[in-house]
Amino acid sequence: MRQSERYGLSIRTQLLSVTALVCAGFMAVAGLTFFAFGHIQDLTRTAIRRDMSEMAEIARIGQRLSESFASVALLFTSFTQDEDSLREQGRLITESCQKLLDEAPPPELQTAIEGFTRSLDVLLTDLVQASAALRMASEAKSRAHLALDRLAGTASELARTEGQGAGTPDSPVAAARSLREDLDQADRLLGRTGLELFARAEPPDPPQRLAILNAIRERARPLATHGPVMSKRVEDFAAALTTYENAVRVLSSSMSDLAVGIAGLKRSKDAAMATMAGLDEKNARTTITVQNEIASIITSTQRLVFISTAATVTLLLVVMGFFIKRIVNQPLRTILSRIEALRAGDLDTLVRLNRSDEWGRIEEALNTLARDLSSSYSALRESEKNYRDIFEKASEGIFQTTPLGRFYSANPAMARILKYDSAKDLLAQVKDIGTEIFVGRGDWEALAEGLLASGEVNGFEARMQRKDGQMIWVSINAHTILDASGDILYFEGTVTDVTARKRAERRLDVLIRHLKTAVVDRTKKL
Structure with missing residues (x-):
């Protein structure tokens, strides 16, 4: 027209x-x-x-x-x-x-858009490299644990053959157990060089943590004197630790580049x-x-x-x-x-x-x-x-709390896990999370200290008490929410009921102990 x-x-x-x-x-x-x-x-x-x-x-x-x-x-x-x-x-x-x-x-x-696009291109390249490095580090960690499992198994067989007690401080079994504890500690420390960088302005310094792997490798070498089989296990374990150490170095470097890329992208976005x-x-x-x-x-x-x-x-x-x-x-x-x-x-x-x-x-x-x-x-x-639908319909419990241990908000799934009629009922009745929800004394304090120290806690497992008095096991992933000046506003996280998994693990432990006892009895009869 x-x-x-x-x-x-x-x-x-x-x-x-x-x-x-x-x-x-x-x-x-x-x-x-x-x-x-x-x-x-x-x-x-x-x-x-x-x-x-x-x-x-x-x-x-x-x-x-x-x-x-x-x-x-x-x-x-x-x-x-x-x-x-x-x-x-x-x-x-x-x-x-x-x-x-x-x-x-x-x-x-x-x-401004061109600057954002350039920063995004650099960040995507760093992100892909970090993804590959993270996968490589995970594979190397798995190989190190597998090598340690084999070494521990050989130490147990050697202890039974020579008639040494597993509790003897100088026995290979005790040494292998000590190595496992140190390796677990290294895993926890080295794990902090991973995805937590997305929320941090500076990457962590890895040399002190990598020194733990060197110390573990040196402590494992004396076990090689217990025979050729044990020597081979120690050699394999040392090689796996070396691979693990190199993978972590690569991951730390990739995460450092990624942190720089994130900062650049944030500046471009702000512009x-x-x-x-x-x-x-x-x-x-x-x-x-x-x-x-x-x-x-x-x-x-x-x-x-x-x-x-x-x-x-x-x-x-x-x-x-x-x-x-x-x-x-x-x-x-x-x-x-x-x-x-x-x-x-x-x-x-x-x-x-x-x-x-x-x-x-x-x-x-x-x-x-x-x-x-x-x-x-x-x-x-x-x-x-x-976003509100995700919050309301999530199958995992989602919560926000003050650092002093009082609920700030919670979704319906959180109320269902703790057997309250509604999220409103949960917020109204629970005044102190540390004493009314957590069963273990000091569990809430440990969680809060971890969040205040690092800003993020993943896989924190603890027992909670429901409204009807029933005890359950939960796994908690949480992080801190900061205001513009960097002060903590509240804690935010998710809660998953892992009671069934815990029960299965206990049954599996009992079964393993029975099997070990049966094997020992059978071996003695032979």
């Missing part, structure tokens, strides 16, 4: 018709009025179309840029050791940023957000300027019309004043009030001028802008709703 067919008479035509009907003899006044109102139409239409179009485009680019930020956060949340999957996810995020650049955003925003904030402020100033210009034009036009018509008859003044108010002032006030409403965040109320002239076009432009902004905010609210 052509534009002339879509809209009716223009304001210029309406004013000409009114002026001709009122008094054909005042053509000079009519021409002056026509020129003035034609000028205000053009200026108002041009200014509003230009500024509103730019605001809508910047809002759309800001929404898509926020989606890219969210995708990067999700990439770290779903971190995997599958390098191909990481590359594919990173490629999609990079392509999304590149599409934003292809749309020719404002120069300052384009510079992009600062640019967006600057553009928003610029748009706000532009809107105010347009309003001032329109108000100034209206004031000058009204003054000119009043002076011109003051010299004419009262009838012309009354009639022209009536049509000026109907054609210009009322729609313009409506448009200005709608612009103010947009600035205040009201996106639901639409302009209803019911006009078929230029004001109708302005009405359509403002309503389209309001709908676009409403869609953007609806998408944001939907994202918040999805």
Whole structure:
């Protein structure tokens, strides 16, 4: 449909018709009025179309840029050791940023997006390398434990053959047990060079921790004097420790590069957000300027019309004043009030001028802008709703507590695990987590100290008491939430009921002891 067919008479035509009907003899006044109102139409239409179009485009680019930020956060949340999957996810995020650049955003925003894209490329490369290094370190750790298991088995056989007691301090069995304890300690320390770097500004210093592996290797060497078989086991164990140590060095280096990449990406993101904030402020100033210009034009036009018509008859003044108010002032006030409403965040109320002239076009432009902004905010609210659904429907217990041991919030799964009627009931009844929930004395203090020391605790197992008095085993993963100044706001984490697993482990331990006893009895009979 052509534009002339879509809209009716223009304001210029309406004013000409009114002026001709009122008094054909005042053509000079009519021409002056026509020129003035034609000028205000053009200026108002041009200014509003230009500024509103730019605001809508910047809002759309800001929404898509926020989606890219969210995708990067999700990439770290779903971190995997599958390098191909990481590359594919990173490629999609990079392509999304590149599409934003292809749309020719404002120069300052384009510079910020380009910086973010470059930092993202570097970070993705570091992330893939870190994933490979983490997988290699995990495999090396498994091989070291397997070698130690074989060494311990050989030590046990040697102790039975030579008739040495397992509790003898100098026996191979005791030495193997001591090596296992040291290796477990090394695993716990070396494990801190892994994914915790995503939440830290600086990577940990690994030399002190790697020294533990060297000490374990040196302590294992005297066991080689207990025969060729034991010597071979010690040699295999030393080789596995060397591989483990090299893998951890590679992992530490990769994580150091990744920490630098994360810092660079954060700086790029902050720069992009600062640019967006600057553009928003610029748009706000532009809107105010347009309003001032329109108000100034209206004031000058009204003054000119009043002076011109003051010299004419009262009838012309009354009639022209009536049509000026109907054609210009009322729609313009409506448009200005709608612009103010947009600035205040009201996106639901639409302009209803019911006009078929230029004001109708302005009405359509403002309503389209309001709908676009409403869609953007609806998408944001939907994202918040999805997070709340995850919180409410999660199968694991999710909690937030103060450092002093009082629940700040909890999801329904947390209430179900502890046999409370609802999360609200749990928050109302439990005043001290350390004494009312944890069974072991000092368990809550140990968890809190771990969080205060390192900011994160994973796999913390403890017993909890349900509302009905039943004891259960749980596994806790938690971390600290900090404010902008770095102070702790609260603890946040998840709770998983592992009672069934604990029972299975106890039954397995009993079965193993029975089997060992049977083997020993059978061996003695033979």
